[in-house]
Amino acid sequence: MKHVIALDVGGTGMKAALVGAGGELLHQARRPTGRERGPDAVVEGILGFAAELRAHGIREYGEPASAAGVAVPGIVDEAEGVAAYAANLGWRDVPLRALLAERLGGVPVALGHDVRTGGLAEGRIGAGRGADRFLFVPLGTGIAGAIGIDGKVEAGAHGFAGEIGHIVVRPGGAECPCGQRGCLERFASASAVSRAWAEASGDPDADAADCAKAVASGDERAVRVWQEAVDALADGLVTALTLLDPRTLIIGGGLAEAGETLFTPLREAVRRRVTFQKLPSLVPAALGDTAGCLGAGLLAWDLIGTGTADPSIETTDPSEVTT
Numbered sequence: 001m002k003h004v005i006a007l008d009v010g011g012t013g014m015k016a017a018l019v020g021a022g023g024e025l026l027h028q029a030r031r032p033t034g035r036e037r038g039p040d041a042v043v044e045g046i047l048g049f050a051a052e053l054r055a056h057g058i059r060e061y062g063e064p065a066s067a068a069g070v071a072v073p074g075i076v077d078e079a080e081g082v083a084a085y086a087a088n089l090g091w092r093d094v095p096l097r098a099l100l101a102e103r104l105g106g107v108p109v110a111l112g113h114d115v116r117t118g119g120l121a122e123g124r125i126g127a128g129r130g131a132d133r134f135l136f137v138p139l140g141t142g143i144a145g146a147i148g149i150d151g152k153v154e155a156g157a158h159g160f161a162g163e164i165g166h167i168v169v170r171p172g173g174a175e176c177p178c179g180q181r182g183c184l185e186r187f188a189s190a191s192a193v194s195r196a197w198a199e200a201s202g203d204p205d206a207d208a209a210d211c212a213k214a215v216a217s218g219d220e221r222a223v224r225v226w227q228e229a230v231d232a233l234a235d236g237l238v239t240a241l242t243l244l245d246p247r248t249l250i251i252g253g254g255l256a257e258a259g260e261t262l263f264t265p266l267r268e269a270v271r272r273r274v275t276f277q278k279l280p281s282l283v284p285a286a287l288g289d290t291a292g293c294l295g296a297g298l299l300a301w302d303l304i305g306t307g308t309a310d311p312s313i314e315t316t317d318p319s320e321v322t323t
């Protein structure tokens, strides 16, 4: 049976799968990234994991995987297939696509940025299914974004498109590690809400999930902390939707797990801010932590042009396929 290899490399763990032509997960595996062993060992770990998956495919499905997709964090040159930089993994300019192709018997390999790859899956087969224009915004340790256009995710000229977390929403506000002040992620990431609630509640261990619970039970201090985050987020999102006019706005990451505690006030805050803009539908992400792996599978199927996860969206010009 025809299948592809999908790999999602995170700062602490790697998720892998063999994915069928309909986007179904045939086989899944996880293991630690092992970043404490250094960047060379991490790369070798990725190559070894991929080779094991290939062997599994031959054993179980009678043929090797037809292609592979891998999503990695940091700065990624998707066109050249190079993992340019990742602060948490310590690597620089790793030609990961070529290394993987060599290890996997010369099959086509796609390299993607983790958030854009997860966004591709959310947009095509997850919460944004069928949307021709979407914006995926995960609210985690930081805030990132994936801009979906006609079944593809825009990387930008230099690989930085979608960095909505560094839109300035509070000029002169809190310093951001990026060098700017008042960036969105200083106010509305899960980490930022955790920090603000730990301070307001006096409990150093309190986090964003605790804040959401306190909001749901009507705690006034929590409501104030939460609303500040929601207002900052709405400011950033309205800037983004003014530029991009998405049909669907998908919110994911740890903070989105608060469900309607987040989405009800967020929809209201966005609605209050728009004037001429059309309101996109604002929905929670649907794929959880499998989005990156599913997206890597889509990237792989796109290379060989026979994936059917959503046949209504033309994603790959067959003339561009290199084998």
Ligand SMILES: [Zn+2]
Pocket: 165, 166, 176, 177, 178, 179, 180, 183
């Ligand atoms: Zn910043």
